Amino acid sequence: DAKTTQPPSMDCAEGRAANLPCNHSTISGNEYVYWYRQIHSQGPQYIIHGLKNNETNEMASLIITEDRKSSTLILPHATLRDTAVYYCIVRSNDYKLSFGAGTTVTVRA
Amino acid sequence: NAGVTQTPKFRILKIGQSMTLQCTQDMNHNYMYWYRQDPGMGLKLIYYSVGAGITDKGEVPNGYNVSRSTTEDFPLRLELAAPSQTSVYFCASSPIGAANQPQHFGDGTRLSIL
Numbered sequence: 640d641a642k643t644t645q646p647p648s649m650d651c652a653e654g655r656a657a658n659l660p661c662n663h664s665t666i667s668g669n670e671y672v673y674w675y676r677q678i679h680s681q682g683p684q685y686i687i688h689g690l691k692n693n694e695t696n697e698m699a700s701l702i703i704t705e706d707r708k709s710s711t712l713i714l715p716h717a718t719l720r721d722t723a724v725y726y727c728i729v730r731s732n733d734y735k736l737s738f739g740a741g742t743t744v745t746v747r748a
Numbered sequence: 749n750a751g752v753t754q755t756p757k758f759r760i761l762k763i764g765q766s767m768t769l770q771c772t773q774d775m776n777h778n779y780m781y782w783y784r785q786d787p788g789m790g791l792k793l794i795y796y797s798v799g800a801g802i803t804d805k806g807e808v809p810n811g812y813n814v815s816r817s818t819t820e821d822f823p824l825r826l827e828l829a830a831p832s833q834t835s836v837y838f839c840a841s842s843p844i845g846a847a848n849q850p851q852h853f854g855d856g857t858r859l860s861i862l
Binding site for chain 2: 669670671673680681682683684685688690726730731734735736737738739740741
């Protein structure tokens, strides 16, 4: 699986949009971009995934650049409960998910 | 809507003891996985199963055993507990193993070996 690069931490104001960047410059054509988050003491929670097109669900939006070398996860209206470690993962047809260090997001009131 | 359920949530073992970590999913998923997460680290795959009766090793299988007798259950067994197995263990499941199928996780079992 391609490696990803994320900033180690970022702060966000409650009620504002949180934009989480991820670089995956060595991504292959058949690899998907996944986002998970892990709130303290809980299991990883699936957020969203995409291949080429931008995706949106009830939790977030995923914007993938045209060359697919980077992506951005957007939490449209961050709440205190969105404080977590966010993982960007590039995945091919492999059984394991390779979690890196992720981005620690702190939402402040 | 239970999803993936893991028991127990916490356990302390003595060196050399054995135990089974339980994992059950109610989503009729074919694929199931066991990961471990050491403090401050990412998840590492221990074992996975593609269906009842079929299991295979992941990245870090030594010291563990698994079985898959039903679609719903995928227990993980530690035979001779060692301090290096102190970790948080997560079970996950997915409909199939394809790249476009997300894995869904349980809340974990926190295991300490003393």
